[in-house]
Amino acid sequence: MTNNVEPVIRVDHVSRWFGSVVAVSDVTFDIKPGITGLLGPNGAGKTTLLRMITGLADVSDGAVTVFGQPIRNNHALFGRIGVMSEHETVYGFMKGRDFVKIMGRLRGVSDLDAAVDRAIELVDLMAAADRPMGTYSRGMRQRMRLAATLVHDPEILILDEPLNGADPVQRANFQDLLRRFAAEGRTIVLSSHILEEVEQVADTVLLIVNGKLAASGGFRAIRAALDKRPYHVRVVSDSPRELAAALVTLDSVDAVHIDPDGAIMVLSSNVRVLQIELPLRADAASIRLFRVEPMDDSLESVFGYLVEG
Amino acid sequence: MSSVYLLTLRQLSGRWRLLVMSVLALMPVVLTESLVLFPSSVSVEEFELIVLNTMLAGSISPLVVLAIATVAFGNEVEDRTLANLTLAPIPRWQIVIPKLFATISVAMPFIAISALVTTHVAFNADATATLAVTVSIVAGLAMYASVFVFLGLATNQAIGVGLLYIVLWEGFFTTYVSGVRVFSIRAYSLALMHGLDERRFADTDNLGFGVAIGVSAVVFVGFVLLTIRRLRRMDVP
Structure with missing residues (x-):
C-alpha cells in the first residue's frame, strides 16, 4: 500500500x-x-x-x-x-x-x-x-x-x-x-x-x-463556484407585467424579462431568498402564480456555467 | 487458464445451441444409414463427394463450429463482460487459448462422433478409413474454430460473415474454381483424409499430405496469433 x-x-x-x-x-x-x-x-x-x-x-x-x-x-x-x-x-x-x-x-x-x-x-x-x-x-x-x-x-x-x-x-x-x-x-x-x-x-x-x-x-x-452562479427561474402568473415590476426591485433578482408566451424569466444570484420573496410579492400585489420552475438546476447547466466562466 | 476455460465451457453450453448442434451432427449419419439401408449405385467417390466433402467437411462442421466459436468472445463483447477477463493480470494469450480450446471441446464430440459413426457405417467398420475421416474432420474443426473465434472478436456481424464464408467461399468458389482450392480449410481437411488412408480415398486434391499438415498448422496458429493481437489492440467495451 x-x-x-x-x-x-x-x-x-x-x-x-x-x-x-x-x-x-x-x-x-x-x-x-x-x-x-x-x-x-x-x-x-x-x-x-x-x-x-x-x-x-x-x-x-x-x-x-x-x-x-x-x-x-x-x-x-x-x-x-x-x-x-x-x-x-x-x-x-x-x-x-x-x-x-x-x-x-x-x-x-x-x-x-x-x-x-x-x-x-x-x-x-x-x-x-x-x-x-x-x-x-x-x-x-x-x-x-x-x-x-x-x-x-x-x-x-x-x-x-x-x-x-x-x-x-x-x-x-x-x-x-x-x-x-x-x-x-x-x-x-x-x-x-x-x-x-x-x-x-x-x-x-x-x-x-x-x-x-x-x-x-x-x-x-x-x-462555492456553483452557489455563486445566477439561476434562471421561469414564472407563469396571471399578471406578468405587474409581477415583473414587483420582482425587479428585489435584491435577490439580477434581471427580469418577459417571454413572448407571457412567462417571466427571472435571473437570480440568490435563489434561496427569491423563493421566499417571490410568493410574498405576488400575494401583496394580488397576483396568482401558476407555475414557478428553476430552468437550470441540472448538472449540465452547472457545468455549462463553469465552462463559460 | 482453467478458470477462463471452465467459464467459456459454461457460456457455450446453452441448451438450444447444443440441441441445434445435435440435429446438425445427426444429418450425415441419417443420410449414410439411408444409403446403406436402401442400396443404390453410390460409389466411394460419390459418397466422399456428397457426404464427406460437401456435407460433413464443407457444411456441418463449419456450421457447428460457427455457432459456438463466434460466441466464445462475441457474447462477452456484446454484454460487456469481457473486461472481467481483460482486466485480470494475465497475458492475452492466456485468455485466447482457453477460449479456443473450450470451443473445440464443445464442438468436437458432436463432429467427431458424427464423422466416426458416418464412416463406420459407410465403410463396414473399416478402422483405417474411420480414423482417417474422423481425424481429418477434427483437424478441420480446429482450423474453423481458430478462424471463427477470431471473427467473433473482430466483428459484431460474425455469424453473417461466417455464413457468407461457408456458403460462398468454402461452398462455391473453392468447389468450382480450382485455382483457389489451396485456400480452403475443407480442401486441407480432405487432403489430410486422403493422406491418412490413401488405400481407400482417391487422391483427387491438389495438395499433398505433408503440405496439408503444414498449411493446416499455419492456419490454426496464424488465426490464434491474429486473435491475440486483436485482443491486445482493441478497445474492450
Whole structure:
C-alpha cells in the first residue's frame, strides 16, 4: 500500500476521438491517494476517460501512467487495480460466490476462500452468495460486482457509476466503505453524474464537460463556484407585467424579462431568498402564480456555467 | 487458464445451441444409414463427394463450429463482460487459448462422433478409413474454430460473415474454381483424409499430405496469433 503523496495515476494531455467525434480533449490531471470524484453529465466523456485510465481503451493522443508505468497492455499492473465498470451485466448462470471466486483466481489471490468470504462480507451479501446472480436485484448485482472488484485487495479502485440501483442504506454503507479504504491509503476514483453522490465522499473533484476538464480541486471551492452562479427561474402568473415590476426591485433578482408566451424569466444570484420573496410579492400585489420552475438546476447547466466562466 | 476455460465451457453450453448442434451432427449419419439401408449405385467417390466433402467437411462442421466459436468472445463483447477477463493480470494469450480450446471441446464430440459413426457405417467398420475421416474432420474443426473465434472478436456481424464464408467461399468458389482450392480449410481437411488412408480415398486434391499438415498448422496458429493481437489492440467495451 502506498503512503506517499506522489500521483498514483497521471493523465497527461490525453485525447480520444472516434472518427470525427472528440470524446476526450487534451485532459491533464494527477490523482493521488484518497477519493477523487469524476463528475460530469451523461456523455461528458467520463467513461471514456476511465476506460483509458484502466487500459481498456487506447488513447488517441497523450499518455496515461499508473504507478509511473503505461497502463495499456501492462497486465502486471492490473493486479493492483480493481475496476467496476458502469455496465451491470453479470454471468446470470453463476452463483455470486463463484463469480467472486473466479475473479479472485484470475487475479492470483492466495487463500482464495478467505478472500472471497471477506469481499462478500464487505458488501453484506453473504446470505445471497450461493444463489445464481440471475436471481439478484439490480442493487445486489452491483454489490456482488463490487465484491469481485475488491477480492484481490487492490491498491487502486476505479468505480464507474457504482451507486446505480443502490438504496439509501446501501449508499451509506458503500460510502463508509470507500472512506475506510481511503483512510488505508488507497486511491479511489469514483465517477458519477450526481453532484451529491460525489460531494459526500470525494476529497477532490474533477469536473468533465464535453470531453474537457472544466474544473478540478477541493469540493468546497467548486461548490462555492456553483452557489455563486445566477439561476434562471421561469414564472407563469396571471399578471406578468405587474409581477415583473414587483420582482425587479428585489435584491435577490439580477434581471427580469418577459417571454413572448407571457412567462417571466427571472435571473437570480440568490435563489434561496427569491423563493421566499417571490410568493410574498405576488400575494401583496394580488397576483396568482401558476407555475414557478428553476430552468437550470441540472448538472449540465452547472457545468455549462463553469465552462463559460 | 482453467478458470477462463471452465467459464467459456459454461457460456457455450446453452441448451438450444447444443440441441441445434445435435440435429446438425445427426444429418450425415441419417443420410449414410439411408444409403446403406436402401442400396443404390453410390460409389466411394460419390459418397466422399456428397457426404464427406460437401456435407460433413464443407457444411456441418463449419456450421457447428460457427455457432459456438463466434460466441466464445462475441457474447462477452456484446454484454460487456469481457473486461472481467481483460482486466485480470494475465497475458492475452492466456485468455485466447482457453477460449479456443473450450470451443473445440464443445464442438468436437458432436463432429467427431458424427464423422466416426458416418464412416463406420459407410465403410463396414473399416478402422483405417474411420480414423482417417474422423481425424481429418477434427483437424478441420480446429482450423474453423481458430478462424471463427477470431471473427467473433473482430466483428459484431460474425455469424453473417461466417455464413457468407461457408456458403460462398468454402461452398462455391473453392468447389468450382480450382485455382483457389489451396485456400480452403475443407480442401486441407480432405487432403489430410486422403493422406491418412490413401488405400481407400482417391487422391483427387491438389495438395499433398505433408503440405496439408503444414498449411493446416499455419492456419490454426496464424488465426490464434491474429486473435491475440486483436485482443491486445482493441478497445474492450
